[in-house]
Amino acid sequence: MMSCFSCCRVEVQHRTASFKERTNAVGGNNKNGKFLRSFMNKLSSKTGGSKQKIPEEIQNIGKAKVSAHIFTFPELAVATDNFNPNCMIGEGGFGRVYKGYIESIDQIVAVKQLDRNGMQGSREFFSEVLMLSLVHHPNLVNLIGYCTDGDQRILVYEYMPKGSLENHLLDLPPGQEPLDWNTRMKIAEGAAKGLECLHDFADPPVIYRDFKASNILLDANFNPKLSDFGLAKLGPTEGKDHVSTRVMGTYGYCAPEYAMTGKLTTKSDVYSFGVVFLELISGRRAIDIERPTEEQNLVAWAEPLFKDRQKFMLMADPLLEGNCPEKGLYQALAVAAMCLQEEADSRPLIGDVVTALEFLARAKDNDNCCRITKKTVACMLNP
Template sequence: MGCFPCFDSREEVQFNPQKVRSDRHELHPSAPSNISRLSSGGDRLKSRNNVNASLRRESSGPKGDSPDGQIAAQTFTFRELAAATNNFRPDCFLGEGGFGCVYRGRLQSSGQVVAVKQLDRNGLQGNREFLVEVLMLSLLHHPNLVNLIGYCADGDQRLLVYEFMALGSLEDHLHDVPPDREPLDWNTRMKIAAGAAKGLEFLHDKANPPVIYRDFKSSNILLDEGFLPKLSDFGLAKLGPTGDKSHVSTRVMGTYGYCAPEYAMTGQLTVKSDVYSFGVVLLELITGRKAIDSTQPAGQQNLVTWARPLFNDRRKFTSLVDPRLGGHYPMRGLYQALAVASMCIQEQAAARPLIADVVTALSYLANQGYDPNTAPAHNIVTKERPKTERNGRFSKNEEGCSRWDLEGSEKEDSPKETAKMLNKDLERERAVAEAKMWVEKRRQSA
């Protein structure tokens, strides 16, 4: 992957939007804008030429996937996208993205079904997000990142054209779910968590320089057929620190409830800020609760604040689980998933794991293949075991099903002890992977 000369670590361009139709919150006031609203006529043509020139200029450096260093995305006219969406009719409306509305459309030239996101022209902040997203998604390609098909910079219109994600967002399947829709089962939730983590790992570890997503949340995780998760909405993405720098200093942007505490307080941004946000989403997957929910009782409206005290007693772990699962989840898998979540939402950034380790842990969980027909976890009764077995991890219930022992010394285990238990599994999996790589290298050199 090549470099991105268009995104540096300096303070980003400040905008003062008249209206921003978004749930993002800026915690530091922005500087007065010297950018006026785009006008019609000749100014519109000049604006479109300036945007296209900017995209060509910003993509002129060495890149990864585009051999000629040019933006690979198609350019569309506003007329083409209006035709594709039936003039943005309400029945084509899919939802509201980071800086505008999203519509379902069909390109007349190819017949391809697409999602068209239209920038809210009353919010000038979207101009920068538009440029960043076109550049990012044109240069970064991964199965767990949404594909950008093209863009439109026609006059004062700014639109992005994506592949259509048939199943909507993760938020649609977790919160305010209609009664006639089946809730996500445990296996699907872990599959989504692992795939989303892989997308974040690509940004942090494979992109050069690393990319900090900065707006990781359930509404930005789109689901394709088979519940394949893909990260979307890269308007707030920021290049991570390089060389001997430990962080990027920037104005605080993001969504309340998902922002890491050190970033919200100081504006110092690192890849560990994304890891915190991932931990919040993982808690959403486990609990079925929103990151911020004003309908909950006092003390339970912030998901992290509510969940943290419950991590200290394993007897309370089951109270964290989404009741819509009906008890159909693996007890050991629950403990391990909660261990990952608890590590990700540590208040100190240095205590959080790297996303690569999170991927290892969640890939392991996603591959366990829990049988949803197993007796509900809350119905499994612990039988008294001989003293010689007290130090073992598993007991057997009447049906012969393995479960975690909640009795004896383990009931007071802290999340730290749970994390140690998980790390042993991770070390074993990593050792096996390294051995396989070594054998493969030996085979190729032979």
């Protein structure tokens, strides 16, 4: 099956070379990458205990261009009407997210206030500030600034008016139109490009570790951006093929080898991408306890259907009402199936996935499909 993606490599290499010429990546060079790795490894749960600690350490990382503002708590309180519940636009294990307006920068923002008694501590907060200060890409959310007054841990992001991808897949409010097929493919392409930046362009590479629909935010034009980097890990170097770490992330999205052994690789992110891509295609949740037992786990439900071409159309989101190209659906399912291979080595690299999705997102004539996705479908149907 992996040979299906071999013809993508030239295009991936060309894109990688041109991307590195115009963007910043973690560390910026080998020396800075080593410093960042050493620094992150030494982080303790008490890191960031003072207001000055975080900005000082960020500035210490080589010649990185750090543009994040340092906000005061009173400034953010004013911006969010004293963290008024009416301004709240999201809530999770990390705490609450508010929509606000910061006069000093004349910008509408999203303000994430970490729950001091919640699941994310100073280490995760510090990790997110570092990653988003040093990694820049159109498909990664822009960190505008942060606040560390006293025991406050607050992040300030660009405001994404369409909210998370999760909010557009199921339980749509009255009057909200479901995502059409082309928009779904463009969201998948952009989200994969965000992962590609972390895996292939950052030095050292970054493993996202929490790729899921609720962490993919959408701007006014439905362009996706990855958010929430608190669980991100620096990838293996010096000949190692994995990072050993405690299992974190969200049930239903974690790769099987990571869940069982704690061995984390970029292929773990590829598996999680496959789950989200299948959510986009099917309109189903990764885990849905309200469905019959045999359908509660999305991947387990899909596995037998992947093997029966006659059932492919049954995997399309009913909200599409049949408005999806048959060949395009087959090709998308083939990419999802490859990302969801149980063996990590059998999964494609994210760069190859991006190349395949670029064709899917731009395909106008589904009877004249690209050779890459045709080969992909053939391999899946005839293993």
